[in-house]
Amino acid sequence: MKTVDDASMRGRELYHAIWAMVRATFFDTKRLADWGSYEHRFDEQIVDEATALEFADEMLASLKDTYTERVVPPSTFVSGSSADDGHSAAQPAVADVASVLTPTGIGYLRISTFDKEGVVEEIAEAVSKIAECQGVILDLRQNSGGRMFEALESCGFFLREGLLATLKFRWEDGDGIKTRQYAVTEEEFFANEEFPDGTRIGHPGTRRPPLLAGKPLVLLINSRTASAGELMVCALVQNGIAGQVLMVGSGVTPGKGIGQAEYDILDGRARVRITRCHWFAPGGEWLGDCGQTERNGIEPDVLVEGDRGPEALKVAADELKKMLGMPVSDGAR
Numbered sequence: 001m002k003t004v005d006d007a008s009m010r011g012r013e014l015y016h017a018i019w020a021m022v023r024a025t026f027f028d029t030k031r032l033a034d035w036g037s038y039e040h041r042f043d044e045q046i047v048d049e050a051t052a053l054e055f056a057d058e059m060l061a062s063l064k065d066t067y068t069e070r071v072v073p074p075s076t077f078v079s080g081s082s083a084d085d086g087h088s089a090a091q092p093a094v095a096d097v098a099s100v101l102t103p104t105g106i107g108y109l110r111i112s113t114f115d116k117e118g119v120v121e122e123i124a125e126a127v128s129k130i131a132e133c134q135g136v137i138l139d140l141r142q143n144s145g146g147r148m149f150e151a152l153e154s155c156g157f158f159l160r161e162g163l164l165a166t167l168k169f170r171w172e173d174g175d176g177i178k179t180r181q182y183a184v185t186e187e188e189f190f191a192n193e194e195f196p197d198g199t200r201i202g203h204p205g206t207r208r209p210p211l212l213a214g215k216p217l218v219l220l221i222n223s224r225t226a227s228a229g230e231l232m233v234c235a236l237v238q239n240g241i242a243g244q245v246l247m248v249g250s251g252v253t254p255g256k257g258i259g260q261a262e263y264d265i266l267d268g269r270a271r272v273r274i275t276r277c278h279w280f281a282p283g284g285e286w287l288g289d290c291g292q293t294e295r296n297g298i299e300p301d302v303l304v305e306g307d308r309g310p311e312a313l314k315v316a317a318d319e320l321k322k323m324l325g326m327p328v329s330d331g332a333r
Contacts, residue, residue, distance in 0.1 A: 011052035012043055017265045018056045018272055022068070025276045027170055027258070028293075031063050038062065053270060060272070066292060067260050071271040099126035106320055107133030107212070111154070114228045115146025120153050120208070127157045127211050135216035135320045137313070138236070141249070145227025148259055148279065152182045153189060155235045156208035158217065161185045162239035165231055166280040167259070171196050214241070216323040218316045221249035221300055222307065226290075227256040233298055234281035244323060248316045249300035250307035257287035257296070 019039055026032060042055040053070065060069055096116055100108045107130030111123060130136065136158075145151070152164050164182040171178045176196025183190060189207035194200050217240060219233055230253050237245050259277040264270075280286050288294035302319060304312040318328045 007048040008046055011046040011049045014049050014266055014269050015046055015052040015056050018270060021263050021265060021272060022274055024172060025170055025274050027276055027278060065275050068275050069273055071262055071273050097122040097126045099129045101130045101133055105134035106317060107136045109136060110139040112143055113146050114150045120150050123154050131211040135324050136212050137218050137316045137320060139220040140225045140229045141220050141222045142224045143229035144224055145229050148228045148231060151228035151232045153208060155232060156184050156189050156210060158212050158236050159184055159239050160210045160213045163282045164235040167277050169277045216244040216320060218320045219247045220312055220316050221247055221253055223251040226254045230256060230287055230298055231279060238282040246319050247300040248302045248304060248312055248319060250304050250312060252297040252299050254290045255288040255295040255297035256290045258289045
């Protein structure tokens with residue numbers, strides 16, 4: 001009778017823990033139809049944790065989901081190698097959040113990512129610098145998303161009230177879908193959860209001051225504005241005042257209406273990113289999964305082909321000036 005050594009047992013334990021986590025949390029259950037066949041498929045071939053992770057990667061790839069994968073720490077560059085030529089230290093860092101108030105009263109706010117701890121505080125500081133503006137250009141070009149909660153919370157700077165988004169998750173305690181709706185009122189930013197068994201739970205929180213609410217708004221987007229960036233666009237456009245919200249951009253957004261979470265497996269022996277939710281715009285629209293099964297990206301109201309940065313910004317400024325009744329010139333602003 002063949003015995004299994006400790007290394008093989010640890011490897012199998014790790015592989016199975018990854019398998020179980022995906023089975024419990026991966027949102028698109030249709031793609032899990034064959035998942036059961038992977039539970040013990042590689043048992044005889046797993047000899048240690050390294051081989052377990054190799055087979056886990058193969059298992060995860062079978063889902064054909066671009067975003068569900070094992071998280072591998074970035075390689076550490078060795079000083080003096082060809083990968084580290086010393087030039088990176090000379091490159092000035094570009095701020096993730098920036099704002100400018102022009103002499104004509106136009107506020108410009110750029111948010112390049114939501115994937116950063118504390119980014120909402122940076123946004124709050126930037127918003128305070130343009131709070132006295134007459135209208136706002138919100139630049140979300142290249143913002144590929146990040147933490148959805150930060151994007152949702154940031155909507156409070158622009159809105160006094162409204163439904164922001166609906167998120168749907170697998171219910172961890174059984175079959176069915178758990179729904180979470182985020183909204184703002186004059187008093188609070190909150191989430192309401194509803195479970196398949198009918199249970200409802202509210203999660204009230206402190207909202208951000210609506211310093212930019214009611215001001216004409218132009219959003220700058222492009223084909224790299226995705227996920228949490230798209231979520232913010234949907235919330236601001238669908239809750240905006242008719243005739244005072246406009247989207248300017250160089251193309252359709254990717255349509256990433258899915259969200260991921262990262263899970264530590266067995267106290268950090270592995271880390272896996274899993275697509276665990278779908279999110280929906282205030283009107284109920286699903287943007288899709290970047291075309292894996294469906295793509296419903298956001299089209300700009302005003303298309304600026306070949307935008308390299310200044311081109312769409314100029315168009316956005318002109319459109320905002322029209323909303324504000326300001327003269328529009330052909331010269332530099």
